[in-house]
Amino acid sequence: MEHPSTHRDGxxxxxxxxxxPVAEDADQASLLGAAVLAAFGAAALAVxxxxxxxxxxxxxxxxxxxxxxxxxAATAVGAAAALTLAMGRSMAxxxxxxxxxxxxxxxxxxxxxxxxxxxxxxxxxxRATDLDATWREERSDADEIARRIGAALLPETVAAVxxxxxxxAIVVDRVDLDRVIxxxxxxxxxxxxxxxxVVDRVDLxxIVDRIDLDAVAARIDVDRIVERVDLDGVIERxxxxxxxxxxxxxxxxxxxxxxxxxxxxTESIEGVRVHSANADRYVQHLVDAILRRRPPEGDG
Amino acid sequence: xxxLVSALPREARDLQGATAGIVSRLLAGAVDYAVTALxxxxxxxxxxxxxxLLRPRTFSWEDIxxxxxxxxxxxxxxxxxAFGWATTGRTVGDQVLGLRVLSSSGGRIHPLVALGRxxxxxxxxxxxxxxxxxxxxRSVQDLLLRTTVVYDWTHRxxxxxxxx
Numbered sequence: 001m002e003h004p005s006t007h008r009d010g011x012x013x014x015x016x017x018x019x020x021p022v023a024e025d026a027d028q029a030s031l032l033g034a035a036v037l038a039a040f041g042a043a044a045l046a047v048x049x050x051x052x053x054x055x056x057x058x059x060x061x062x063x064x065x066x067x068x069x070x071x072x073a074a075t076a077v078g079a080a081a082a083l084t085l086a087m088g089r090s091m092a093x094x095x096x097x098x099x100x101x102x103x104x105x106x107x108x109x110x111x112x113x114x115x116x117x118x119x120x121x122x123x124x125x126x127r128a129t130d131l132d133a134t135w136r137e138e139r140s141d142a143d144e145i146a147r148r149i150g151a152a153l154l155p156e157t158v159a160a161v162x163x164x165x166x167x168x169a170i171v172v173d174r175v176d177l178d179r180v181i182x183x184x185x186x187x188x189x190x191x192x193x194x195x196x197x198v199v200d201r202v203d204l205x206x207i208v209d210r211i212d213l214d215a216v217a218a219r220i221d222v223d224r225i226v227e228r229v230d231l232d233g234v235i236e237r238x239x240x241x242x243x244x245x246x247x248x249x250x251x252x253x254x255x256x257x258x259x260x261x262x263x264x265x266t267e268s269i270e271g272v273r274v275h276s277a278n279a280d281r282y283v284q285h286l287v288d289a290i291l292r293r294r295p296p297e298g299d300g
Numbered sequence: 301x302x303x304l305v306s307a308l309p310r311e312a313r314d315l316q317g318a319t320a321g322i323v324s325r326l327l328a329g330a331v332d333y334a335v336t337a338l339x340x341x342x343x344x345x346x347x348x349x350x351x352x353l354l355r356p357r358t359f360s361w362e363d364i365x366x367x368x369x370x371x372x373x374x375x376x377x378x379x380x381x382a383f384g385w386a387t388t389g390r391t392v393g394d395q396v397l398g399l400r401v402l403s404s405s406g407g408r409i410h411p412l413v414a415l416g417r418x419x420x421x422x423x424x425x426x427x428x429x430x431x432x433x434x435x436x437x438r439s440v441q442d443l444l445l446r447t448t449v450v451y452d453w454t455h456r457x458x459x460x461x462x463x464x
Contacts (some may be wrong), residue, residue: 254308270453271325273398274311277451280437281320287432 307372308453310397315451322432324397325439325449329421329428331393336377340369343376373420381418386411400452408458409447417445 110121171177250252288294307315352359384391389400389408401417403409409417420427420441427440434443442448 019427115395260429269396269398270312272396273324273451273453274309276324276397277312277315277321283322283432284437291433293435 312453317323318451319437321437321452328393328397328399331396332391336380340373340376363431376417378404382415386414388423398453399449401449404446413445417441
């Protein structure tokens with residue numbers, strides 16, 4: 001399982017997974033080289049960032065859109081890194097060769113030496129195996145502890161970092177918001193919003209209380225609105241007759257008209273009419289009773 | 301067209317259009333008899349006035365002869381009733397009692413029908429009494445001439461006579 005990735009110097013280094021303890025057969029030289037490279041790379045970035053911060057703090061103007069050129073400090077660190085890396089690589093190769101030679105020599109010596117030496121070697125081997133087994137058993141606990149420490153430290157660390165950053169400015173500077181908005185399907189988002197719930201949570205009365213309705217009304221051109229209203233259509237749709245009838249019923253306009261016009265029908269004549277109509281009804285009932293007839297519909 | 305606003309008292313609104321009963325019609329008939337009597341007196345006085353103007357010297361009040369007077373009364377009554385029913389559907393008696401005579405279709409009755417009805421009532425006034433017995437308050441005249449008498453306190457004149 002080899003996942004080589006190419007570094008900017010054209011040198012092949014092991015992927016990061018090979019830096020973990022489980023990669024038992026990792027090449028020592030590659031490991032060392034990658035570690036040194038990473039350390040110096042980080043140092044170079046840090047120095048570069050520090051230099052920019054110092055320049056910004058001291059008021060030296062740096063045009064933001066211009067591609068940044070490596071500073072003197074970063075160049076010096078980079079050179080030192082390259083030099084150290086070359087040395088380290090040579091030393092690692094030499095150490096690996098020496099280790100292999102020493103191991104071979106030690107093995108030969110033990111095999112050729114007294115039996116006590118072989119027992120010692122086997123004893124050391126067993127102890128190493130036991131230690132390895134113990135480590136493997138406790139490794140999960142160690143991982144869990146490390147994870148918990150990380151979980152405890154991470155939020156505070158992130159919060160401290162975020163406190164120093166102006167995220168809004170970063171988003172505005174670095175994010176192409178137009179493109180983001182183009183990518184977002186707002187219809188889907190709106191469909192997922194429970195408008196009813198939102199409205200329920202809004203205190204509309206409080207909002208209305210805060211609005212100066214008089215000021216709003218003063219700005220409305222009522223004449224223009226009325227001009228646009230189809231009043232004829234509205235009136236056609238209104239049951240004017242029904243409204244008028246109910247109003248007149250309430251006012252008893254009929255009696256007012258009767259009083260004011262003094263028509264032929266006077267109250268005395270009305271009285272005669274009502275009484276005679278009642279007498280009609282009475283006679284009808286009487287005759288119906290005598291003839292044992294059910295009164296016809298509508299004749300009372 | 302239905303009347304939009306009724307000027308009638310509330311207790312009378314339900315009556316409108318219903319067939320009138322015997323008491324109202326008898327009272328209307330009594331009023332009409334009185335009116336006819338007044339008309340007859342007026343005619344009698346008027347006729348004597350004309351005679352006085354034409355021949356003042358020979359003028360004298362004539363004796364009242366009952367057969368002729370009754371005949372004249374019946375004729376005047378017939379014409380008076382027919383005129384009222386054929387024009388507005390009501391006589392003075394009907395007007396007082398709030399009645400109106402209509403054809404079976406609800407319109408004004410034909411003048412000939414009105415004349416026949418007037419004559420019938422003048423000759424056989426007892427035919428009115430059948431309206432007390434009839435289930436639909438129709439008199440003998442109503443049954444034969446297909447007319448009806450309804451309560452109608454309004455002043456609107458019914459639509460034209462039926463010429464069927």
